[in-house]
Amino acid sequence: MLEIARFLGVPESAVFGVSTFYAQFKFSPVGRHILKVCRGTACHVRGAPRILDEAEKQLGIKAGETTEDLEYSLETIACFGSCALAPVMVHDEDVHGRMTPAKVREILGKAK
Ligand code: FES
Incomplete structure (x- = not known):
């Protein structure tokens, strides 16, 4: 600076x-992959807290943190603008709608 x-x-x-x-x-350094979980109102009422919990569990980090191997950063966003697909998760450039904890495991399992 x-x-x-x-x-x-x-x-x-x-x-x-x-x-x-x-x-x-x-x-601080960010991961090679960025996982964003929407915490906007529509996503919240349709289960975003469970999506974030599962992402944190799978990655072993909390929102705002990066894995030690710099593979993943986990972020939250206020509204991705795709509320009709709530709850929404964005994995790098891929937008995933109507998320469930099982889909979080599936997406992260394929990516690893
Ligand atoms: S509240 Fe999640 S996309 Fe709008």
Whole structure:
């Protein structure tokens, strides 16, 4: 961030402010694969907590964490915009709707 601030000629606090505002900027390494579980209202009422529990169990990490081997990062999102498919999980670029804990195991089993 220091180098960026110097390069842009702006205060370090400005770079820090931008980098902490956007979730896309990370301060620690992320996994090669990203698993996102939607926690929006529609997904929540249709079972998202069970989907997140199963993903955490299968990966051995909590939401917001990355596996030690840097294979997976587990994230939650507020609404993916596909509420009709709730509950929704996104594995890298693949969107999976009407998720169940069994489908979480199946998807992660095939990916490993
Ligand atoms: S609440 Fe999950 S996709 Fe909208």
